[in-house]
Every structure is written in structure tokens, then in C-alpha cells.
Amino acid sequence: MSNTMQSHIENGQDGVIFEKSEPGRSNPCQAPRAVEGSPVIPASLLRKTVPMLPEVSEMQAVRHFTRLSQKNFSIDTHFYPLGSCTMKYNPRACNTLAMLPGFLNHHPLAPVETGQGFMTCMYELQEMLKEVTGMQAVSLTPMAGAQGEFAGMAMIRAYHDARGDDARCEVICPDAAHGTNPATAVMCGYKVKEIPTKADGDIDIDALKAAVGPQTAGIMLTNPSTVGVFERRITEIAKIVHDAGGLLYYDGANLNAILGKVRPGDMGFDVIHMNLHKTFSTPHGGGGPGAGPVGVSDRLLPFLPVPMVGFNGAQYHWLTKKERPQSIGQLSAFGGNAGVLMRAYIYARLLGREGMPRVAEYSVLNANYIMVELQKRGFDLAFPSRRATHEFIVTLKRQAKTLDVTAMDFAKRLLDYGYHAPTTYFPLLVPECFLIEPTETEDKATLDGFIDAMAKIQHEAETEAAMVKGAPYTLPSRRLDDVRAARELDIVWRDTET
Amino acid sequence: MPFIPHTETDVKQMLASIGASDIDALFDEIPVELRIGILDQVPAGLNEMEMSRLMHARAAGAQPLCFIGAGAYEHHIPAAIWEIVTRGEFYSAYTPYQAEASQGTLQLIYEYQSMMAHLTAMEASNASLYDGASGLAEAVLMAVRANRKSKSKRILMPATVNPSYRRVVQTIVENQGITLELIDYQHDAGCIDLASLPVEPGDVAALVIPQPNFFGVLEEVSGLTDWAHARGMLVVAVVNPTSLALLTPPGEWGEQGADIVCGEGQPLGVPLAGGGPYFGFMCCNLNHVRQMPGRIVGRTVDADGKPGFALTLQAREQHIRRSKATSNICTNQGLVVAAATLYMTLLGAEGLARVATTSHLNTQQLSEQLTTIEGVEIAFASPNFHEFVIKLSGVTSDAVLDALLAEGVLGGFNLSADYPALGEALLVCATETKTTADISAYRDALSRVMQTLKGGAA
Known part of the structure; x- marks a missing residue:
């Protein structure tokens, strides 16, 4: 690495763990006892060099990673209004109870009679998710939203193939769709046709009518859409697509806004994936693990991914390809992210039937409140004629043009005020945008603090733009050099760097 | 309300700011015919104490001694x-x-x-x-x-x-x-x-x-x-x-x-x-x-x-x-x-090598012990890491696994469905978590099971 990059220690910062490593230091208490005897393995298959892993004490490790954790924003420490990510509070009980030893020590291939308690939770979760989505059956196995999307589109393809309807090569996505939607369609062997969004945030129905035909396999929609409004003509859209022989895919990213209020199944969707790490409050964990169960209408029932959990009146058991021969197949080595599913199950039981609609009600209340208050303080809404759902979009196009202060600058300055930035520059069709999603778990005082911070930054942008453009100032790092990160690629620590 | 902090005063102030009569008014863009009533199939909410009791009951039960690997391995977690x-x-x-x-x-x-x-x-x-x-x-x-x-x-x-x-x-x-x-x-x-x-x-x-x-x-x-x-x-x-x-x-x-x-x-x-x-x-x-x-x-x-x-x-x-x-x-x-x-930080290269070597040697010990039992033989005479295959004669893998479970042992993964050419065969694993006593317990249990099943068959 170049000379300009001094070690963190010289800068008075914490270094990487390798810089704390000293030969000969070990933690014999955490490792097995040294054993006598040599491996019964030919020398040609044995490792000749020792891999460079840290040699630090347990306390050094604990302190290092504790200090690293303190360099993060998180829901537990900061308001995190990250649009389309549903950063709500993760109840502690969900973690504690999912980590009971009886669940943690359960081998995935152990006979089902040794895991009936676990299987009961999985079965009941399937049933609850069916009910809240209005679908006919649910498979829990997809390990993330993107894998749920993949499963959904693979089922749509399997459906058309099973009918011998193999000329359907196109999937329609609105231009506001999440990037995973077109990427998923391609992974399932489809071409993507984009259709525009109108100025009021709804889909352009005329463009949809022109786009559908015998080549249409389906459409991928999010409702509420990624622009934060409810697609009012959804029933009409469903009819147009179904009449053309296509199926409707529901991206469950925004389920929080409608939980217990309306159901994708009733809107006419054939398949839905849910992000349990959003609506069902499983932890985001710095980018995973998630869980992306899929639910389907009657049409797609035979194609659900395996394994699923069945119940024969006496025992819960796995349903595999043997019982479900038309399944699109397996998506994970075992049954998916079981521990995440357990947390979602516990959360759902704590909420219960009366708690679920409240999730939608209060997340929508919070979003509308911030939206109106920001508008009163002079911010421009992307869709001012519409209600917010659980999220909404502010555009900072005017500020970028007149003050040369961009959405990115606002985002970075918010960090200095102790608020995680909203989602920036997504959806792509609204310039200089903030997608703001407060969730239902935030109190009014927190929302007011955020609104005040936005107003203060607006004032700063007008009076000291250069300062705003240099933010943040109070975090472990100032703005990072992304160009250098990509050009002088340093993604693995090497010995020579110390 | 669980996980929702709003007081009545908060709600009133927020609705007044928005200019909405009640929370329901915020959903006025959703077509009325799509709205649903109560979620019948979702049970009523539990509090933390009730949920804790339920989950402890579901997590309870004997923990058999596990010799299954097949892609998921029991190791000590610091x-x-x-x-x-x-x-x-x-x-x-x-x-x-x-x-x-x-x-x-x-x-x-x-x-x-x-x-x-x-x-x-x-x-x-x-x-x-x-x-x-x-x-x-x-x-x-x-x-x-x-x-x-x-x-x-x-x-x-x-x-x-x-x-x-x-x-x-x-x-x-x-x-x-x-x-x-x-x-x-x-x-x-x-x-x-x-x-x-x-x-x-x-x-x-x-x-x-x-x-x-x-x-x-x-x-x-x-x-x-x-x-x-x-x-x-x-x-x-x-x-x-x-x-x-x-x-x-x-x-x-x-x-x-x-x-x-x-x-x-x-x-x-x-x-x-x-x-x-x-x-x-x-x-x-x-x-x-x-x-x-x-x-x-x-x-x-x-x-x-x-x-x-x-x-x-x-x-x-x-x-x-x-x-x-x-x-x-x-x-x-x-x-x-x-x-x-x-x-990886806590174990370092040396600790990880101990985990690997102990698992490997425990597995050698287990395969030596199991193959002393009549009707049990090693399937492949090749070097291995921490799993091996045994072939069973005169019994079915399913019957053996069921009988071992009754003895408190998860005896391995049944290979018969994926590899029919192997006949009745089990994939068995011993990591560093298994002691000499655990290994003997498995041998003794398998020995009893083989005798009983073959005796029963005869």
C-alpha cells in the first residue's frame, strides 16, 4: 500500500485486528486441548504454510470488536429513517427466545421427532403469513428478499412451462422498481420491459396496455410502490395482466404499510415475497441474514420451493420434492434461515391479530406527519398531491440547483446531527431524492428532532454551503474516497502493510 | 401498544398537523373494497412472559448425542x-x-x-x-x-x-x-x-x-x-x-x-x-x-x-x-x-488447526470402533477428514437410526436415497466436541442395536 496511508495506530485510531497480532499469542481456553497423534492424511494433501489469522488474546478480541461496534449507527442507538428498509425496533425477546439452546443445538438433518417444537413454530408462521397476505400457501425457505423474488419468478416460469406456454419471454417492471427486480427477471431467463410512472406516482396504465401481449410472462410490482404511494388502480392492472395471460408478482418490500389493512392476494397478485427483516422486525445485522418467504395463489401452488412444513394431524414433517414433484426445487442446503424465521414468528405472536394493523396505522401516521411537517418547512415533495404510505419522497433538486447542495450533502450532514440518512438517490426516477421511512416504533419527539435537523441543514445550505458539502465532521470517518477504493483495490490485509 | 410509543396526545397533535380526522383517513387512497376486517387466522397477541413460557416449552426435550454432519457441523462456539x-x-x-x-x-x-x-x-x-x-x-x-x-x-x-x-x-x-x-x-x-x-x-x-x-x-x-x-x-x-x-x-x-x-x-x-x-x-x-x-x-x-x-x-x-x-x-x-x-480471531491459526486435527483424529477413532461391530464395515478405504461412510448388512439404515435415537444417539445421515449403489449406508461425523466416552457410547449403542435388529430379523 502507498506511503500516504499511514497505519491507523499512528493516527491515534484503532487499527485492523492484524496490527494487534503477535506471534505466539493464543487462547488455549477457547480451543480444544492439544492432541497427540498425527493426521492420517498423505503429505501431498496437507497444508504447508500456516494461514495468517490474528494472534490476539480474548480480551483484545472482545475490545477490538466492541470498539468497532461503537463506530456503527444502528436502530438501538440512532433514528434510522431509511426508506424501503423498514428499520423498526428489533424486540429483544425475539433474539433471546430464538437462541434457546434447544433450538440452537438442533441439527437440520436430525429426525423430525427431535424438533417438533421448532417445526410447530415454522408451521404456525406459514399459516400466519398466509393469512396476512391472503395467499393460498407459503414456503419459508428463501433466505432473503432477492431469493424470494427469484423463487417467485422461477414459479411463474414453471407455471407457463407446465402449460406449454413457452413463448412468454418478457417481464414487465415499472421504472421505479427496486434493482433486484430486473436482475431477478434476468436470472430466470427473462427479458425486462420497463414501463413509466406517471407524475402522480401511479403506473401509466396506457403504457401497460401497450406493453402486455402473448410475450408477457408477468409483471413485478410493489404496492405501495417504491415511490411511497398506494397504486390505486391495482385491480385494473391485475385484470390487464391476467387477460394477457401474464401473472402478477408482488415485491413485499413495503408490506409494513398495509399489514392487516389490505392483502396482496385480494389485490389479484399470484405470488408475493415478504422481507421478514423489514415487516416482521428480524434484525438487519449490518446487511443480513434476512428471510424472504413466498406466498402463492392457487395457480402457483404446485411450484412452491421446498422444503415446506406439513402437518398430518399428529406430527409436523418436511415436505420435499418427493411430496411436491412440481416444485421449483431447493434454494438452500437445508430449510432456509431458520433462526431468522424463529425471530419473525416470535414477533408475530407478540403482536397478534390486533397488533398487526397497528403496525400499518402508526407507520403511516409517522410518515404522513414528517411529510407534512417538512413541507411546511419548505421542502419539496415528489408527489405532493398524494398521501404518504409508510414512506414518502422529498426531492432536493431545487437545493442542488440553486445552492449546489445535493441530497448526498444533506445526507452526510444529517449524520452529524445524529440521524441516519434516509435512502438517497432511490428510486432513480426522482432526482436528488430522499426516501424517508420512519416506521411505527419511533416516538413523536424523535420525529420532531429529525424535522428540526432537516430545517437547520436547509438554513446551513443557504448560509454556509461549503460547510454542508464537507460533512460529516463528527463521525469516525469523514467522506470516504470511493474512487480510490475501486482504483487502488485494497480488499485483503497483507503482511507487508504493517 | 406493543412496540408503538404513541400516546393519545401525540396522535391528536400529529393528526391535527396532517389535517386528518383520524388514522383511518390516512388510508383513503386505498379502494374500500380491498380493505379487510380481522385477521381470523392470526392468534391474539401474547405478552413477553407468556411467549417466553411457550418457547421454553417448545425448546425443551432431550438433546441426543449428535454424530450427524452432512453439511452442518457441531463445533464448540466460544x-x-x-x-x-x-x-x-x-x-x-x-x-x-x-x-x-x-x-x-x-x-x-x-x-x-x-x-x-x-x-x-x-x-x-x-x-x-x-x-x-x-x-x-x-x-x-x-x-x-x-x-x-x-x-x-x-x-x-x-x-x-x-x-x-x-x-x-x-x-x-x-x-x-x-x-x-x-x-x-x-x-x-x-x-x-x-x-x-x-x-x-x-x-x-x-x-x-x-x-x-x-x-x-x-x-x-x-x-x-x-x-x-x-x-x-x-x-x-x-x-x-x-x-x-x-x-x-x-x-x-x-x-x-x-x-x-x-x-x-x-x-x-x-x-x-x-x-x-x-x-x-x-x-x-x-x-x-x-x-x-x-x-x-x-x-x-x-x-x-x-x-x-x-x-x-x-x-x-x-x-x-x-x-x-x-x-x-x-x-x-x-x-x-x-x-x-x-x-477465527479467537482461535487463530493454531486453535483452528487443533479443531481440525482433533475432529479428524476423533473420526479415525470412531471409525475404528464402529467397524469392530459385526455387520458394520467401512465403505471407502481412502483418507478422510472428519466424516466417513459405514455400510450396514442385514439391517436397514432407517431401522438402525430409529433404534439409535431411542438410545439417545443421532447416528448419522442415511445415504441410501441419494446413493442407492451404496446399499444401506450411513455418513457419520465426529468433531472435536466428542469425547472418548461419547465415542464408546455410540459404539456400544450401535453394537446393541445391530444385535437386536439382526436377532429380530432371524
């Missing part, structure tokens, strides 16, 4: 790991898009990438994938993209690769026109027979090499790697990370090393937990790094010239490239990767 990992600052943070507010997660991933690269002897690692099976599917897709010498979408897939992984790969790649061609194994040795591979296999994108393979047997990885490279294929290695403390790392296989390395990360500090969440790791050399799926963290400098960390090479990813992305993958398995990073 106490510090999950104490740190479940700190709210790791647990409740999101994908590090705002780098300045995510230096903890980003640096941790950089350290993880470094450890995985050193362990596999490769130049680069991503921030992880969902699990070992889906990781192999991503590796296959990557190999097809990255092999510029080949126009082929054919992949050679040995039968010694975990059958569950092969099924997952099939599900994920079949819609892209990729074909998996099965390579048989030597039925007496339990590994791929280099001599039986075709001299001229035609245009093939990649050969998958498992080490150890699904039977626990060690493949002749260097010979296989050179064979594939000589024919223009890339080599995709599927490895057990624990074993790499002991075995030749994929970066040193043959003349040039493997091209893409993937595998299941669960053995590195992640509990069995009914099958997940685990994580898949993926490494490659720098020449292929732009074809790698998933997040990658790079070290750079900030505006003051101080070192810092950021997501990098994002031009590969779905949120930038959309339909032209390397994969639709959006997340990694961040929290589980944090556990693995702590595991």
Missing part, C-alpha cells in the same frame, strides 16, 4: 462470540451504505475478507453469500461469466458434491441454460477417478471439486485441478473452512490453484440452529474479482487522508446495474459473518 455479535450496534444496523456511519461493520467485513483470503490462499473474498449451497450456485454462474476461453455453459459436477448442493445449483442455474454434467465416483474409493475422466471432454466452462467431498473422503485435488486447467476449464473449489487449517488450500491446488473457492461458513462459530442462518463464503483471485457476486469492502482514505472503509466495485451490483448485474443478491449474511470473524 462464549465471547455471540455476546459481541448480538450487541445492538451490530445486530440492529443496516447494510453499510452510509460508510461514515458504518465503519464498524465495514472494517469487520474487511477483516473477514482478509481472513478468508488467507485461509483459502486466494487474493480476494466477498462479504459472503446466503449459504454454502447457494454460494456454489453463484460460483457456477460466475465461472460461466469469467471463463473467457470457453463459450460453453457446461459444468462438470461430481457425484461426490453434497447432493443437496447439487439440487440447489440446479434450481438456481437451470433457467439460464447452464447444464450440469454428473461425474461418477470410484465405488471402492469414494472419490473422483482422475484416470476415468475423458481425455477430450469438449468445451466445458468449469469443473467443481469438493474437498473433503460429501463422503468425508479427500479428493486428489491437484491432479484434478491440472486436468481441468489443461482443458480450458476453470476450477470451482467447494471446501470446508475448518479443514483448511490442515489441508492444502485451494489457492495452492496443482500448478495454478483453483479459480473460484466457495463453501459453507457454518463451522466457523455458527450454531446448527435447525439449518440457518449460516453463510456462504466466496474467494477468487484479482483477475476475476469484477465477476464476483455480492458485496465487497475496500480500504481507502477519507477527506482528511485517514484510513477508512467503504463498499467498493459496486458497478457489479443490482442497485447500479439492474438487469445487467452479476447477481440479484442484495445482502450478505452480515451478522453471521461477524460471528465467523470473531471465531
Whole structure:
């Protein structure tokens, strides 16, 4: 690495763990006892060099990673209004109870009679998710939203193939769709046709009518859409697509806004994936693990991914390809992210039937409140004629043009005020945008603090733009050099760097 | 209200600000005919005490002695790991898009990438994938993209690769026109027979090499790697990370090393937990790094010239490239990767080597003991890591496993469905968690079970 990059220690910062490593230091208490005897393995298959892993004490490790954790924003420490990510509070009980030893020590291939308690939770979760989505059956196995999307589109393809309807090569996505939607369609062997969004945030129905035909396999929609409004003509859209022989895919990213209020199944969707790490409050964990169960209408029932959990009146058991021969197949080595599913199950039981609609009600209340208050303080809404759902979009196009202060600058300055930035520059069709999603778990005082911070930054942008453009100032790092990160690629620590 | 902090006064003030009569008015854009009533099939809410009682009851029950591996392995998990990992600052943070507010997660991933690269002897690692099976599917897709010498979408897939992984790969790649061609194994040795591979296999994108393979047997990885490279294929290695403390790392296989390395990360500090969440790791050399799926963290400098960390090479990813992305993958398995990073840090190379060696030697001890029993014989006379296959005569695997469970022993994984040619056969594993007494307990139980079942049959 170049000379300009001094070690963190010289800068008075914490270094990487390798810089704390000293030969000969070990933690014999955490490792097995040294054993006598040599491996019964030919020398040609044995490792000749020792891999460079840290040699630090347990306390050094604990302190290092504790200090690293303190360099993060998180829901537990900061308001995190990250649009389309549903950063709500993760109840502690969900973690504690999912980590009971009886669940943690359960081998995935152990006979089902040794895991009936676990299987009961999985079965009941399937049933609850069916009910809240209005679908006919649910498979829990997809390990993330993107894998749920993949499963959904693979089922749509399997459906058309099973009918011998193999000329359907196109999937329609609105231009506001999440990037995973077109990427998923391609992974399932489809071409993507984009259709525009109108100025009021709804889909352009005329463009949809022109786009559908015998080549249409389906459409991928999010409702509420990624622009934060409810697609009012959804029933009409469903009819147009179904009449053309296509199926409707529901991206469950925004389920929080409608939980217990309306159901994708009733809107006419054939398949839905849910992000349990959003609506069902499983932890985001710095980018995973998630869980992306899929639910389907009657049409797609035979194609659900395996394994699923069945119940024969006496025992819960796995349903595999043997019982479900038309399944699109397996998506994970075992049954998916079981521990995440357990947390979602516990959360759902704590909420219960009366708690679920409240999730939608209060997340929508919070979003509308911030939206109106920001508008009163002079911010421009992307869709001012519409209600917010659980999220909404502010555009900072005017500020970028007149003050040369961009959405990115606002985002970075918010960090200095102790608020995680909203989602920036997504959806792509609204310039200089903030997608703001407060969730239902935030109190009014927190929302007011955020609104005040936005107003203060607006004032700063007008009076000291250069300062705003240099933010943040109070975090472990100032703005990072992304160009250098990509050009002088340093993604693995090497010995020579110390 | 559970997890909702609003007081009545708050709600009144907020609605007044919005200019709405009540909360229901906020849903006035949703067509009335779509609204639903009560969610009948969802039970009423429980409080924490009630839920705790329910879950403790469901988690209760005897814990049998576990000798099943087959892709998920029981290892000791140091106490510090999950104490740190479940700190709210790791647990409740999101994908590090705002780098300045995510230096903890980003640096941790950089350290993880470094450890995985050193362990596999490769130049680069991503921030992880969902699990070992889906990781192999991503590796296959990557190999097809990255092999510029080949126009082929054919992949050679040995039968010694975990059958569950092969099924997952099939599900994920079949819609892209990729074909998996099965390579048989030597039925007496339990590994791929280099001599039986075709001299001229035609245009093939990649050969998958498992080490150890699904039977626990060690493949002749260097010979296989050179064979594939000589024919223009890339080599995709599927490895057990624990074993790499002991075995030749994929970066040193043959003349040039493997091209893409993937595998299941669960053995590195992640509990069995009914099958997940685990994580898949993926490494490659720098020449292929732009074809790698998933997040990658790079070290750079900030505006003051101080070192810092950021997501990098994002031009590969779905949120930038959309339909032209390397994969639709959006997340990694961040929290589980944090556990693995702590595991490798606490154990170090020496500790990991002890885990590997103890597991290996316990397995040798177990196979010696079990094969003293009449009707039990070892299936393959080949070197292995920490699993082996036993063949049973005069009984069925299912009956033996049921009877062992009644004795408090999970005796292994029944191979009969996936490998009918083996007859009645079990895949058995002993990690470092098994003591000499545990091993004897299994031998004694199996001995009794075999006598009873054969006696019953006679």
C-alpha cells in the first residue's frame, strides 16, 4: 500500500485486528486441548504454510470488536429513517427466545421427532403469513428478499412451462422498481420491459396496455410502490395482466404499510415475497441474514420451493420434492434461515391479530406527519398531491440547483446531527431524492428532532454551503474516497502493510 | 401498544398537523373494497412472559448425542462470540451504505475478507453469500461469466458434491441454460477417478471439486485441478473452512490453484440452529474479482487522508446495474459473518488447526470402533477428514437410526436415497466436541442395536 496511508495506530485510531497480532499469542481456553497423534492424511494433501489469522488474546478480541461496534449507527442507538428498509425496533425477546439452546443445538438433518417444537413454530408462521397476505400457501425457505423474488419468478416460469406456454419471454417492471427486480427477471431467463410512472406516482396504465401481449410472462410490482404511494388502480392492472395471460408478482418490500389493512392476494397478485427483516422486525445485522418467504395463489401452488412444513394431524414433517414433484426445487442446503424465521414468528405472536394493523396505522401516521411537517418547512415533495404510505419522497433538486447542495450533502450532514440518512438517490426516477421511512416504533419527539435537523441543514445550505458539502465532521470517518477504493483495490490485509 | 410509543396526545397533535380526522383517513387512497376486517387466522397477541413460557416449552426435550454432519457441523462456539455479535450496534444496523456511519461493520467485513483470503490462499473474498449451497450456485454462474476461453455453459459436477448442493445449483442455474454434467465416483474409493475422466471432454466452462467431498473422503485435488486447467476449464473449489487449517488450500491446488473457492461458513462459530442462518463464503483471485457476486469492502482514505472503509466495485451490483448485474443478491449474511470473524480471531491459526486435527483424529477413532461391530464395515478405504461412510448388512439404515435415537444417539445421515449403489449406508461425523466416552457410547449403542435388529430379523 502507498506511503500516504499511514497505519491507523499512528493516527491515534484503532487499527485492523492484524496490527494487534503477535506471534505466539493464543487462547488455549477457547480451543480444544492439544492432541497427540498425527493426521492420517498423505503429505501431498496437507497444508504447508500456516494461514495468517490474528494472534490476539480474548480480551483484545472482545475490545477490538466492541470498539468497532461503537463506530456503527444502528436502530438501538440512532433514528434510522431509511426508506424501503423498514428499520423498526428489533424486540429483544425475539433474539433471546430464538437462541434457546434447544433450538440452537438442533441439527437440520436430525429426525423430525427431535424438533417438533421448532417445526410447530415454522408451521404456525406459514399459516400466519398466509393469512396476512391472503395467499393460498407459503414456503419459508428463501433466505432473503432477492431469493424470494427469484423463487417467485422461477414459479411463474414453471407455471407457463407446465402449460406449454413457452413463448412468454418478457417481464414487465415499472421504472421505479427496486434493482433486484430486473436482475431477478434476468436470472430466470427473462427479458425486462420497463414501463413509466406517471407524475402522480401511479403506473401509466396506457403504457401497460401497450406493453402486455402473448410475450408477457408477468409483471413485478410493489404496492405501495417504491415511490411511497398506494397504486390505486391495482385491480385494473391485475385484470390487464391476467387477460394477457401474464401473472402478477408482488415485491413485499413495503408490506409494513398495509399489514392487516389490505392483502396482496385480494389485490389479484399470484405470488408475493415478504422481507421478514423489514415487516416482521428480524434484525438487519449490518446487511443480513434476512428471510424472504413466498406466498402463492392457487395457480402457483404446485411450484412452491421446498422444503415446506406439513402437518398430518399428529406430527409436523418436511415436505420435499418427493411430496411436491412440481416444485421449483431447493434454494438452500437445508430449510432456509431458520433462526431468522424463529425471530419473525416470535414477533408475530407478540403482536397478534390486533397488533398487526397497528403496525400499518402508526407507520403511516409517522410518515404522513414528517411529510407534512417538512413541507411546511419548505421542502419539496415528489408527489405532493398524494398521501404518504409508510414512506414518502422529498426531492432536493431545487437545493442542488440553486445552492449546489445535493441530497448526498444533506445526507452526510444529517449524520452529524445524529440521524441516519434516509435512502438517497432511490428510486432513480426522482432526482436528488430522499426516501424517508420512519416506521411505527419511533416516538413523536424523535420525529420532531429529525424535522428540526432537516430545517437547520436547509438554513446551513443557504448560509454556509461549503460547510454542508464537507460533512460529516463528527463521525469516525469523514467522506470516504470511493474512487480510490475501486482504483487502488485494497480488499485483503497483507503482511507487508504493517 | 406493543412496540408503538404513541400516546393519545401525540396522535391528536400529529393528526391535527396532517389535517386528518383520524388514522383511518390516512388510508383513503386505498379502494374500500380491498380493505379487510380481522385477521381470523392470526392468534391474539401474547405478552413477553407468556411467549417466553411457550418457547421454553417448545425448546425443551432431550438433546441426543449428535454424530450427524452432512453439511452442518457441531463445533464448540466460544462464549465471547455471540455476546459481541448480538450487541445492538451490530445486530440492529443496516447494510453499510452510509460508510461514515458504518465503519464498524465495514472494517469487520474487511477483516473477514482478509481472513478468508488467507485461509483459502486466494487474493480476494466477498462479504459472503446466503449459504454454502447457494454460494456454489453463484460460483457456477460466475465461472460461466469469467471463463473467457470457453463459450460453453457446461459444468462438470461430481457425484461426490453434497447432493443437496447439487439440487440447489440446479434450481438456481437451470433457467439460464447452464447444464450440469454428473461425474461418477470410484465405488471402492469414494472419490473422483482422475484416470476415468475423458481425455477430450469438449468445451466445458468449469469443473467443481469438493474437498473433503460429501463422503468425508479427500479428493486428489491437484491432479484434478491440472486436468481441468489443461482443458480450458476453470476450477470451482467447494471446501470446508475448518479443514483448511490442515489441508492444502485451494489457492495452492496443482500448478495454478483453483479459480473460484466457495463453501459453507457454518463451522466457523455458527450454531446448527435447525439449518440457518449460516453463510456462504466466496474467494477468487484479482483477475476475476469484477465477476464476483455480492458485496465487497475496500480500504481507502477519507477527506482528511485517514484510513477508512467503504463498499467498493459496486458497478457489479443490482442497485447500479439492474438487469445487467452479476447477481440479484442484495445482502450478505452480515451478522453471521461477524460471528465467523470473531471465531477465527479467537482461535487463530493454531486453535483452528487443533479443531481440525482433533475432529479428524476423533473420526479415525470412531471409525475404528464402529467397524469392530459385526455387520458394520467401512465403505471407502481412502483418507478422510472428519466424516466417513459405514455400510450396514442385514439391517436397514432407517431401522438402525430409529433404534439409535431411542438410545439417545443421532447416528448419522442415511445415504441410501441419494446413493442407492451404496446399499444401506450411513455418513457419520465426529468433531472435536466428542469425547472418548461419547465415542464408546455410540459404539456400544450401535453394537446393541445391530444385535437386536439382526436377532429380530432371524
